[in-house]
Amino acid sequence: MESRPTPCTPALKFRELPESELDRALDLAYLAFHEKPEAELRAHHKELLRGCTRVGAYDGDALVGTVSALPFTLSVPGGELPCPGVTFACVAPTHRRRGALSGMLAELFARCAAQDWPIAALWASEAVIYGRFGFGEGTRGVTVEIDSARPLALRIAPDDRPLRLLSPADAPAQLAAFYDRTRAGRPGRIARSRAWWAEEWMAEKDEEDASFSPPRVVALGGPGEPLAGYAIYRTKREDDAPGLVRLDDLEAETPAAAAALWQYAASVDLTAKVRAWGRPVDDPLLLFAADRDQVRVTAGFPALWLRLLDVRTALLRRSYAAPVDLVLDVHDAHLPVNSGPHRLSCSPRGVAYEPTHDPADLSLAVRDLAACYLGGTSPTALVRAGLATEHTPGAAETLTAALRTDHAPHTVDGF
Numbered sequence: 353m354e355s356r357p358t359p360c361t362p363a364l365k366f367r368e369l370p371e372s373e374l375d376r377a378l379d380l381a382y383l384a385f386h387e388k389p390e391a392e393l394r395a396h397h398k399e400l401l402r403g404c405t406r407v408g409a410y411d412g413d414a415l416v417g418t419v420s421a422l423p424f425t426l427s428v429p430g431g432e433l434p435c436p437g438v439t440f441a442c443v444a445p446t447h448r449r450r451g452a453l454s455g456m457l458a459e460l461f462a463r464c465a466a467q468d469w470p471i472a473a474l475w476a477s478e479a480v481i482y483g484r485f486g487f488g489e490g491t492r493g494v495t496v497e498i499d500s501a502r503p504l505a506l507r508i509a510p511d512d513r514p515l516r517l518l519s520p521a522d523a524p525a526q527l528a529a530f531y532d533r534t535r536a537g538r539p540g541r542i543a544r545s546r547a548w549w550a551e552e553w554m555a556e557k558d559e560e561d562a563s564f565s566p567p568r569v570v571a572l573g574g575p576g577e578p579l580a581g582y583a584i585y586r587t588k589r590e591d592d593a594p595g596l597v598r599l600d601d602l603e604a605e606t607p608a609a610a611a612a613l614w615q616y617a618a619s620v621d622l623t624a625k626v627r628a629w630g631r632p633v634d635d636p637l638l639l640f641a642a643d644r645d646q647v648r649v650t651a652g653f654p655a656l657w658l659r660l661l662d663v664r665t666a667l668l669r670r671s672y673a674a675p676v677d678l679v680l681d682v683h684d685a686h687l688p689v690n691s692g693p694h695r696l697s698c699s700p701r702g703v704a705y706e707p708t709h710d711p712a713d714l715s716l717a718v719r720d721l722a723a724c725y726l727g728g729t730s731p732t733a734l735v736r737a738g739l740a741t742e743h744t745p746g747a748a749e750t751l752t753a754a755l756r757t758d759h760a761p762h763t764v765d766g767f
């Protein structure tokens with residue numbers, strides 16, 4: 353079960369971090385993350401922070417911690433929700449383990465509640481940190497590597513429409529509508545503003561490894577035709593080693609379109625490997641690749657951590673794959689308003705989630721409900737793992753059927 357809230361050291365105060373302190377906040381973040389960014393990147397981070405909801409931890413006047421939230425929208429089953437993207441969480445090395453992060457998150461959660469934001473999400477620097485605050489693994493990713501020293505063997509015929517390279521400057525305008533359409537079909541995707549496309553996807557220099565080429569964008573479908581898919585990648589070529597294609601994003605409207613784009617990535621001259629980080633766990637490539645020794649999953653990891661800040665609103669604002677009528681007893685140590693037995697019912701008449709005195713059919717922690725929310729984890733698996741308690745036989749199976757999604761939830765936008 354989730355741990356109890358961490359008591360905060362009384363000496364620390366938590367309040368809004370004003371714009372005038374953005375430079376102090378960045379200095380603190382670079383100290384905590386061991387980074388020394390160039391002026392251009394620092395300016396970009398400052399601009400991002402300017403658009404955030406920000407909380408600081410103060411020891412007297414000294415800023416000793418920050419946490420911020422970007423104003424995102426996340427696709428959820430059947431729709432989308434406003435979803436603050438929690439980022440730049442850091443505490444001065446002199447003030448760690450004194451409840452600074454706990455206090456800042458409590459303040460941030462209160463600010464999210466005031467703005468009627470029902471969920472929040474983050475990427476964790478260390479997986480162990482955020483479960484205690486009620487975050488669960490909302491989406492997962494896998495790293496896929498293709499041995500492209502030989503032609504990619506496929507079990508399906510690739511789409512034979514023409515491929516064309518787009519300039520990074522023009523690409524967002526051409527990709528955005530296509531991305532938005534595919535985003536609606538997969539929970540866990542973040543809406544990309546024009547600025548996000550330009551700065552996070554099309555930046556000339558890779559933020560983490562400057563030895564990569566600028567982004568290359570290849571689209572399937574001739575000029576004037578509707579787009580059938582796209583891939584964004586960067587390459588790296590070292591003197592003695594075979595070159596690498598790092599595939600950052602690939603979206604396609606059909607399996608054949610995806611096959612054409614994977615085949616393209618695996619045939620870039622002077623390269624012998626494709627590495628695609630953060631692919632969906634149910635990427636069709638893993639099925640239509642003819643040789644799974646050639647296409648291998650080399651890592652799997654939690655991607656987006658999700659927090660249900662307002663369980664009721666979150667459950668009312670997603671769709672359900674099957675009828676359900678169950679009493680859920682959710683435990684939430686940090687936001688008690690979410691705790692206690694509630695009846696979740698979904699029928700052709702609509703969805704309801706209301707407090708009840710009826711006995712619970714299923715008990716679980718809010719972090720585990722968050723893991724199930726986008727369809728990535730099933731309540732039956734939670735029961736099998738000893739993380740949820742089934743009081744009524746079959747309750748977990750009923751909830752699993754209701755929360756099921758056609759596609760595994762997936763997030764590739766880091767923040």
Ligand SMILES: CC(=O)SCCNC(=O)CCNC(=O)[C@H](O)C(C)(C)COP(=O)(O)OP(=O)(O)OC[C@H]1O[C@@H](n2cnc3c(N)ncnc32)[C@H](O)[C@@H]1OP(=O)(O)O
Pocket residue numbers: 355358384385438439440441442443444447448449450451452453454455474475476477478480481484
């Ligand atoms: C969303 C993001 O931005 S992810 C990036 C997170 N930031 C970083 O990794 C930068 C470097 N690290 C830091 O700045 C800090 O150590 C933080 C932000 C991770 C934690 O801040 P702190 O103020 O020390 O956390 P706080 O004192 O509130 O700890 C709350 C609980 O989490 C636990 N905890 C905090 N960090 C960690 C960790 N890295 N590993 C294990 N447990 C942790 C604490 O032990 C504590 O539990 P306890 O009271 O039961 O012992």
